[in-house]
Amino acid sequence: MGRFIARRLVQAVPTLFGILLLTFLLSRLSPADPVKLMVAGNFDITPEDRAVLYHDLGLDDPLPIQFVHFLGDVARLNFGNSFYYHRPVVELIGERIPNSLQLSLLSLLLALAIGVPLGVIAAYNRGKLADHVIRITSVAGHAVPTFWFGLLFVTILGVQLRWFPIGSMNVVGVDCVFCWDRLWHIVGPVITLSLTGIAAYPRYLRTEVLEIIRQDYVRTAQSKGLRDRSIAVGHVLRNSLIPVVTLLGGILTIILGGSVVIERVFNWPGLGRLLFDGLVNKDYPMVQASVIIGALLLLVSYILRDIAYAWVDPRIKVR
């Protein structure tokens, strides 16, 4: 297992390099002048001051040199100061990451807790009413724009019926992470963010489970006289863990990417919201850092997924 993890980490290096190269090139190709944005509002800045700032930021170096400096900064997690908050970007992101993690982990758990059983139920009731209902809801769940679902949640259950709060993480004055108040606030964003996963799992898993049911070992288990329930849990569900993990990559991307929109809809102060605010405020260091941190989080979760993959399917390790 140790060797497998080591190999997987080495494989991540070119990807990491690609991510950093892309974000670096995009920021340098941009027509926006960082010095101009930095000193926006200061009218007593002379051209000489600008030149000094330009030199201090290393913007007069050749591109490859700038890239090397950029890599050094990223390695030390030095993303500079936010143009808007005038504080180190890393600090700001660090404050938001727990909020994002709470939201995305709960969404992932909800997607698995609902989606996986639905997929198994659909396969076991193939062609029956339950199968059709699950298939239709699954297609609909795919097609619905997630942010619109969130807007509907806020408008109908929040604004009109007042069952749920219309945004933020806690009632004003309350500050807690694991409590009823937080739970009440997180219901909407979690349901919205897990929607795609809930829709995707049954669709994907149904085919896989149907395939597994046809396998010889299931027939052997049946002829041994095992009860249907213990076959379903011990043989079918265990083997369907492999497709569950396969789909995890896509679901993680959706949850992380979707958080920008969902955190905006529900006014959830996470990483996605920070990125959005950075975009609105033209706070480029913030935007660049959020994108890099977001991609890093995704890279790490992909690696974790592959480790989980090797764990549920030992054949992977050998390959």
Added chain:
Amino acid sequence: MATAQTAVARPTAPVELRRASAGLWSDALYRLRRDPTTIAALGTLLLLVLLSASADLLADNVFQWSFSKQDILSSYEKPSLSEPAMVLGSDELGRSQVVRLLYGGRVSLSVGAFAALVSMTIGVLLGISAGYFRGWWDDVVVWLVQTLANIPTLYLLLLIGAYFRLNPVTLTLLLGLLGWLGINNLSRGQTFALREREYVVAARTIGATPWRVMTRHIFPNVLPLLIVVAMIDVGAVILTESALSYLGFGIQPPVPSWGNMLTNATQYSSRAAWLIYAPGAMIFITVLCLYLVGDGLRDALDPRLRGSIGGAAATKKTA
């Protein structure tokens, strides 16, 4: 033995197999005509395309209200049948919601279709060539795919949207440039399998150029699957575009798109909730129809594939 087998097989064989096969496309058409869901979805889709294509005509003659016509006195008009232009109410500036939906449809549908076309082209070219030539070229393509897959698409789109000012054309190109991963993986995988088939080996043996093998022997065999994925892709692009426009970094007002119509609507949700329902419902219906047509086409083109590329749709969704 052979007769015994056919005797067993006959009762389970689907009705459609009794008809003599008349080639891939006409068989597909035959099956498609017997699939009411797909026909209904296709009909709805055509109606939507027709309606948005004739937006100018309808706005001038039926509604007599241009998409930018404002009338402060009739702002926040509730949906009513008193006036054709007010069937779906009006927004905060007294603009007709139904006319704006028509024009928004024109933007959303064409962005979706053309972006999907761009990503199909890139995905097929890279996928087939990487699968055919393998070696270092395949490594490069895989590296590109992994890098892009590791940055949430929405993050990347927002990053580029922040650095560069996007118009509908550049936005379409960008969505196409970032959306080819799924098609690439599919056609690359198919090519891997097809290039070892006897007829491809035979073609190579008699000296067919790689270009000829790829265009004449491999591409036609990948095409049926591509058409299915294209439908899913158009839907996915429409969803991404709407999320991006909702955040304010996609289609810019005053050009209406279904996504950016929702940006303002949220501010007035307590006063004019109908502004939230219609644009989202349009996106939902359009994408739902695209997915249903995709599913139907897949089953019609190759009944054995039933349920197999559903998972691809799951990983396509970004918002």
